Each structure stands twice: as C-alpha cells, then as structure tokens.
Amino acid sequence: MEERTIQVDLCSTKKEKPKSDQLQFGKVFTDHMFIMDYSDPLGWHDARIVPYQPITIDPSAMIFHYGQSVFEGLKAYLSPEGEAQLFRPEKNMQRLNRSNDRLCIPPIDEEFALQAIKELVALERDWIPASEGTSLYIRPFVISTEPYIGVAPSRHYKFIIILSPVGAYYAEGINPVKIAVENHYVRTVKGGTGEAKTGGNYAASLKAQEMVANTGYAQVLWLDGVEKKYIEEVGSMNVFFKINGEVVTPALNGSILEGVTRNSVIQLLKHWNIPVAERRVSMEEIYQAGKDGLLEEAFGTGTAAVISPIGQLTWNDEHLYVNDGNTGTVAKRLYDTLTGIQYGKEKDPFGWIEQVEEVSRVK
Amino acid sequence: MEERTIQVDLCSTKKEKPKSDQLQFGKVFTDHMFIMDYSDPLGWHDARIVPYQPITIDPSAMIFHYGQSVFEGLKAYLSPEGEAQLFRPEKNMQRLNRSNDRLCIPPIDEEFALQAIKELVALERDWIPASEGTSLYIRPFVISTEPYIGVAPSRHYKFIIILSPVGAYYAEGINPVKIAVENHYVRTVKGGTGEAKTGGNYAASLKAQEMVANTGYAQVLWLDGVEKKYIEEVGSMNVFFKINGEVVTPALNGSILEGVTRNSVIQLLKHWNIPVAERRVSMEEIYQAGKDGLLEEAFGTGTAAVISPIGQLTWNDEHLYVNDGNTGTVAKRLYDTLTGIQYGKEKDPFGWIEQVEEVSRVK
Ligand SMILES: Cc1ncc(COP(=O)(O)O)c(C=O)c1O
Ligand SMILES: Cc1ncc(COP(=O)(O)O)c(C=O)c1O
Numbered sequence: 001m002e003e004r005t006i007q008v009d010l011c012s013t014k015k016e017k018p019k020s021d022q023l024q025f026g027k028v029f030t031d032h033m034f035i036m037d038y039s040d041p042l043g044w045h046d047a048r049i050v051p052y053q054p055i056t057i058d059p060s061a062m063i064f065h066y067g068q069s070v071f072e073g074l075k076a077y078l079s080p081e082g083e084a085q086l087f088r089p090e091k092n093m094q095r096l097n098r099s100n101d102r103l104c105i106p107p108i109d110e111e112f113a114l115q116a117i118k119e120l121v122a123l124e125r126d127w128i129p130a131s132e133g134t135s136l137y138i139r140p141f142v143i144s145t146e147p148y149i150g151v152a153p154s155r156h157y158k159f160i161i162i163l164s165p166v167g168a169y170y171a172e173g174i175n176p177v178k179i180a181v182e183n184h185y186v187r188t189v190k191g192g193t194g195e196a197k198t199g200g201n202y203a204a205s206l207k208a209q210e211m212v213a214n215t216g217y218a219q220v221l222w223l224d225g226v227e228k229k230y231i232e233e234v235g236s237m238n239v240f241f242k243i244n245g246e247v248v249t250p251a252l253n254g255s256i257l258e259g260v261t262r263n264s265v266i267q268l269l270k271h272w273n274i275p276v277a278e279r280r281v282s283m284e285e286i287y288q289a290g291k292d293g294l295l296e297e298a299f300g301t302g303t304a305a306v307i308s309p310i311g312q313l314t315w316n317d318e319h320l321y322v323n324d325g326n327t328g329t330v331a332k333r334l335y336d337t338l339t340g341i342q343y344g345k346e347k348d349p350f351g352w353i354e355q356v357e358e359v360s361r362v363k
Numbered sequence: 364m365e366e367r368t369i370q371v372d373l374c375s376t377k378k379e380k381p382k383s384d385q386l387q388f389g390k391v392f393t394d395h396m397f398i399m400d401y402s403d404p405l406g407w408h409d410a411r412i413v414p415y416q417p418i419t420i421d422p423s424a425m426i427f428h429y430g431q432s433v434f435e436g437l438k439a440y441l442s443p444e445g446e447a448q449l450f451r452p453e454k455n456m457q458r459l460n461r462s463n464d465r466l467c468i469p470p471i472d473e474e475f476a477l478q479a480i481k482e483l484v485a486l487e488r489d490w491i492p493a494s495e496g497t498s499l500y501i502r503p504f505v506i507s508t509e510p511y512i513g514v515a516p517s518r519h520y521k522f523i524i525i526l527s528p529v530g531a532y533y534a535e536g537i538n539p540v541k542i543a544v545e546n547h548y549v550r551t552v553k554g555g556t557g558e559a560k561t562g563g564n565y566a567a568s569l570k571a572q573e574m575v576a577n578t579g580y581a582q583v584l585w586l587d588g589v590e591k592k593y594i595e596e597v598g599s600m601n602v603f604f605k606i607n608g609e610v611v612t613p614a615l616n617g618s619i620l621e622g623v624t625r626n627s628v629i630q631l632l633k634h635w636n637i638p639v640a641e642r643r644v645s646m647e648e649i650y651q652a653g654k655d656g657l658l659e660e661a662f663g664t665g666t667a668a669v670i671s672p673i674g675q676l677t678w679n680d681e682h683l684y685v686n687d688g689n690t691g692t693v694a695k696r697l698y699d700t701l702t703g704i705q706y707g708k709e710k711d712p713f714g715w716i717e718q719v720e721e722v723s724r725v726k
Contacts, residue, residue, distance in 0.1 A: 026423070056419050059415075060392055064562075065562060066562050071428055104569040149527065160427075162512075193563070199562070202430060204556045206515070227589075
C-alpha cells in the first residue's frame with residue numbers, strides 16, 4: 001500500500017527571502033523540503049515535509065558511483081489574484097515515471113507526488129515571488145542511496161522535492177541568442193538515456209557547453225549521435241524552426257527529451273492553424289533554408305526560458321542569421337500566450353493550469 | 364600550490380572485520396577514508412584521512428542532479444611475504460584525470476592521489492584479506508558538491524577514497540559465463556562519455572543488464588551506438604576473442620573504456636608472441652567465426668574478475684558456444700599470470716607492481 005499522508009515538521013526560524021529583483025536561478029532554497037524513502041520490500045514510505053537541510057549519506061551510496069538518478073523541473077506561478085498555480089504538473093509526474101523506468105528506479109504514485117508538490121508549495125507560498133516573470137522553481141528528484149559499490153539497481157532511494165525562487169529569465173525582455181552547432185560531442189543516442197531526465201545526460205553535455213561558452217555562444221545545438229546530421233535539441237531545450245510558413249521540430253526518436261513546453265507549443269500552433277510538423281530535421285535542411293531566405297524563425301522551448309529565440313546559428317564556421325537577429329512573431333506570440341496562461345493573465349482553453357490552493361492571498 | 368600533506372584523524376573503535384570466506388563485493392568498508400575538497404579559487408585542499416563516515420551534503424548539490432562525477436577501481440593484494448601491493452596504480456590515476464577532463468572536473472595531482480591511496484591502504488593493511496583470490500578493493504571517486512541547480516560545471520568537489528575487502532571473484536575457480544548481445548540499448552556512443560569512468564555510463568547500462576539477468580545471462584555484450592554492428596565491451600569489462608590463432612579486441616574508438624587489464628593483456632600476449640590485434644570487430648565476424656569453428660576463445664577483462672571466460676554468446680536467438688563452454692588455454696594462462704603477478708607469486712617482468720610499504724607484516 002502506497003503511503004498517503006505527509007508528516008510535517010516545521011522549521012523554527014525562517015530564512016530571509018531574497019529581493020525580487022535580485023533573484024538568480026537555483027541558488028536559494030526555501031525553508032522546507034519534501035522527502036520520501038524507498039527500501040525493499042517496504043516500497044515508498046515515510047513521506048514527510050521537513051526543514052530544508054543537508055542530507056547525510058554514506059560515501060558508498062550508489063548515487064556517487066553509478067549515477068542512478070532522475071529529476072524533474074516545473075514552476076509555481078502567482079496569479080493576479082494571488083493564487084499559486086502549476087502548469088501541466090501531471091506531465092512532469094508522468095515523465096518522472098518514464099525516467100524512473102529507464103533508470104530501473106521503482107515508480108512513484110503520480111497523484112501522490114503531485115499532492116506532495118502542492119502541499120510543499122502551499123506551505124512555502126510566501127516564497128513565490130510576485131514580480132513580472134518571476135516564479136518558484138520546483139525540483140523533484142530521486143537518488144539511489146544503497147551503500148553498495150556493485151553495478152546493479154539500488155534497493156534504496158530518496159525522492160526529494162526542493163523549491164527555489166527564480167528571477168525573470170529575460171531581465172530586459174525576450175532576447176535572441178547565438179547558438180553553435182556541435183559536431184564532435186553528443187548528448188546521448190538512441191538506445192541511451194536521452195528520453196529520460198537523468199543526471200548523466202547533463203554531465204555529458206558540460207564539455208561542449210563549456211567550449212562554446214568560451215567563444216561567445218549561449219548554447220550548443222545537438223546533432224544525433226548516429227549520423228551527426230539530424231537536429232535533436234538546443235542546450236537543455238527542445239527546438240523549433242519556422243521554414244517558409246511551416247513550423248517543424250524534431251520528432252521524438254528515443255534520444256530527445258519530451259518537453260512539456262514542446263508539447264504545449266505544438267498544441268498552441270495547431271489551435272492557431274499554423275502548420276506544424278514533427279519529423280526528422282537535418283542541419284543541412286536548416287542551412288539551405290537559411291541560404292534560400294526561407295528560415296523565418298528558430299527558437300528553443302523549455303520550462304526555464306519558455307521560448308528562447310535563436311538569432312544566430314553557427315555551423316562549421318558558417319554563420320546563419322535568423323530573422324536578422326530579431327525575435328520572430330510566432331516565438332513572441334507563443335511566449336506571450338504561454339506566460340499569459342502560466343501567470344493566470346490569459347484564458348486557459350486547454351485546462352493546463354492547476355491551482356495549488358484556493359485561499360486568496362492577503363496583499 | 365598543490366597541498367602535499369595529509370592530516371590523519373584516527374577512529375576510536377575499530378569495526379569487526381568480516382571472515383575471509385564470507386567476503387562479498389563492495390558491501391563492507393574499512394575504518395577510515397580519505398577526503399580532499401576542491402573549491403574556486405582555492406583548488407584542491409584539506410587532504411585528510413578520517414574515520415569512515417557518512418558525508419553531509421546539500422540536497423541541491425550538483426551530483427544529485429547533473430551526474431558530474433568520476434571514479435576509479437583498483438585493488439591492493441597481499442604478497443606471500445605479507446606485503447601490500449598495487450597493480451599499475453599510476454594507470455588508474457592517469458585515467459582518473461582523463462575522466463575528469465571529459466566531465467569538466469579540475470585535474471588532481473596524480474602522484475599525490477597515489478600517495479593518498481598508499482597512505483590509506485598502509486593504515487588499513489590489516490583489512491587486506493589473506494585468503495586465495497581475496498583483496499582490498501580501492502574506490503577513488505570525485506563528486507560535484509556545489510549547491511546550485513543550474514546546468515554548469517560545479518565549482519566545488521570532493522575527492523574521496525574508500526576501501527572494501529572483497530572475496531575471490533570465482534569461488535570455485537574461473538568459470539565461463541553466458542552473455543547476451545544487446546541490440547536495443549546502448550551504453551554510450553562516440554562523442555559521449557564512454558571513454559570516461561563516470562556514473563552516467565553505468566546508470567545507462569542497468570536496464571539492459573536487468574533484462575538479460577532475468578533470462579539467465581551474466582552480462583550483456585554492448586554493440587556500438589552508431590551502427591549496432593561493432594563490438595564494444597561486455598558488461599563492465601573489455602572483451603577479447605581468439606579467432607583461428609589470433610587474439611582480437613575492439614580498438615579504442617572514443618566510446619570504449621581503456622581498461623588497465625586490457626592494456627596488460629595486450630602486453631602479455633605480445634610478450635608471449637601470440638598474435639594480437641586492436642581493431643574493429645563486428646558481431647557478424649564473431650558469429651561467422653563461431654559457425655566456421657574458428658572461434659577458439661572469448662573472454663572479458665577487468666579489475667574485478669581479471670579474466671572472465673565467455674562460454675556462450677546469444678545473438679538474436681542464435682546461441683554460439685565457445686570452446687564447448689570451457690575456459691580456453693590463453694584465458695587461463697592470462698588469468699594465472701596476471702593474478703600471479705598481482706599477488707607477488709610470479710616475477711614481474713614489466714614493473715607493474717608498486718609496494719605500499721616495505722615493513723613486513725607479523726604473521
Ligand atoms: C534536455 C532537455 N530538453 C528539453 C527540456 C524542455 O523540457 P520542458 O519543456 O518540460 O521544460 C529540458 C528541461 O527543461 C531538458 O532538460
Ligand atoms: C565499462 C568498463 N569497461 C572496462 C573496465 C575494465 O577496466 P580495468 O581493466 O581497468 O578494470 C571497467 C572497469 O573495471 C569498466 O567499468
């Protein structure tokens with residue numbers, strides 16, 4: 001039987017909250033965290049909210065050696081009415097379990113995990129920053145904790161949720177970035193762990209990212225690991241191109257992460273009757289479209305930046321400028337609509353928003 | 364300046380040591396461990412040997428999220444004279460730094476890391492089991508500890524060394540195993556992290572391993588991630604085949620780990636004038652050799668098992684039996700010679716052995 005109640009142990013003193021205009025990404029954490037343990041044969045148990053604190057863990061714990069871990073990332077937004085709301089959180093819980101399956105981690109009851117997020121966010125709602133573009137980032141993650149240095153699935157895990165107030169991604173409005181196409185390193189490959197949100201994919205990406213950052217690029221564009229021809233993702237985002245009126249994005253092929261933003265963008269485009277296709281997209285095709293003047297827009301999608309327009313794409317020393325380095329109209333419309341829905345300023349025709357609690361906030 | 368002294372803080376009570384015939388792999392750890400910290404701009408500092416103990420680490424520490432970690436594995440053996448000795452440890456330290464480089468982890472002074480291993484092993488020498496085939500497994504590893512959930516190289520690390528007394532890999536002598544060729548999942552790919560000893564590669568391998576274990580196989584044989592045609596490794600070992608008098612092993616191609624045992628095997632074969640080639644080896648070639656009666660031996664190589672003969676290889680429901688399921692003469696000779704050198708029972712013509720200390724042990 002899955003445990004259903006969450007013990008709450010409140011902290012005695014609260015931390016000082018950072019000022020809204022000084023928020024950075026992922027450096028400050030709230031007063032409490034959620035933890036639940038797994039062990040054989042008990043299953044997931046001992047769900048609790050406790051003061052945010054370091055965890056104590058054996059140096060032989062598997063997470064330190066064999067990287068068996070998964071994570072998620074979503075946000076809580078404050079609506080004009082002061083309500084805390086989540087954007088399609090069930091999608092993140094589903095993906096968490098798909099990741100768990102790939103990594104041989106026992107599944108977590110999705111409804112219960114969502115309940116845990118809601119209880120924690122409700123408790124920490126004063127931490128949700130109110131300024132334009134700010135939010136409370138939610139990081140659920142699972143780590144393998146069995147003290148055993150043999151290569152095998154762990155028999156002990158911790159599922160933890162921590163929260164971090166984060167600033168507006170674009171301090172001065174949405175801004176196109178420079179991207180370098182990566183020809184040497186790959187993030188992952190079909191048959192590997194690319195579909196899962198697991199640490200190893202990110203560890204593998206650091207080297208390429210570090211190298212391009214040194215030459216002034218914001219992110220790399222990843223090509224497929226098999227032929228190094230087909231586009232996969234950009235940085236830690238899914239990627240879209242508008243070519244001659246049609247929007248295309250790489251089809252899910254086993255090595256691409258299925259982004260919640262990606263899925264939402266596709267739905268919005270269909271809703272707007274803008275042609276959109278999920279298919280293989282080669283770098284050659286994008287390059288040709290650019291040369292032929294048909295590449296109208298390019299942008300990344302992800303929870304952190306929502307929409308991140310690409311102004312320049314560099315491939316083997318060839319520079320391709322997209323829309324003269326300006327944000328395209330589709331990218332802008334997607335950004336405005338998605339953030340409008342997320343912050344409760346626009347109608348939510350798809351039922352994407354989930355309230356954390358109904359109690360309205362004293363302002 | 365690299366720190367050169369190691370502070371020692373001894374434990375007050377010692378643990379009971381497991382009986383030599385009850386040793387398992389990687390479950391029991393010795394009384395002390397080595398730790399050294401890294402931070403910007405201090406570099407590696409505060410090298411110390413302390414009582415074996417849990418570490419306390421923030422839940423936002425990067426290791427839990429983005430898998431930035433590397434490790435090594437080697438052993439201390441007890442010679443007939445009671446001397447603790449290491450096998451080519453400098454190779455492990457070199458590989459540690461190659462792994463560090465791929466994972467954007469700052470390099471560690473190799474001589475100092477080896478000194479740390481020696482000091483720790485010397486302190487724990489009573490933990491080196493004396494029975495045939497037993498040893499003290501040494502696990503150096505680096506984890507990223509910065510409390511920051513942004514995807515970037517960490518600016519804080521811990522380098523830790525723990526020790527575990529381990530039993531004979533083959534309780535009843537060296538024994539051929541059944542291996543299944545993996546056609547769906549891949550461990551890693553060229554451009555990925557396969558050359559590095561990092562957690563993500565092992566996390567990626569669990570699923571395939573779990574699936575074949577359920578059907579009675581010991582390990583999977585990994586094919587290349589690009590064409591799924593060429594042989595890479597078997598389980599967490601490098602792999603060799605003897606075909607019509609010649610020994611072949613997959614050439615280092617960017618996705619194969621460069622094993623210390625692999626390198627030693629190649630040197631021994633050359634020394635014995637047995638033809639040996641490092642090149643691409645396709646599964647088709649091995650299958651044909653088997654069908655033609657030319658596949659004389661197959662075996663994995665690694666620190667844990669030294670030599671692990673393959674008695675059966677299953678590929679797409681086709682079963683290939685190697686040497687009638689018996690250990691081949693080359694595999695046996697390699698095993699005897701390598702373990703002979705490691706345990707100080709045979710001459711060491713290549714200077715592979717490094718003594719931990721000269722003081723002879725009271726018996
Ligand atoms: C590798 C990768 N691709 C794509 C995405 C976008 O996914 P989502 O839209 O769910 O945030 C993420 C996460 O943010 C990611 O880590
Ligand atoms: C993936 C992998 N391949 C091969 C080996 C063999 O390397 P070594 O001979 O250095 O132990 C190891 C480690 O033992 C390994 O983890």
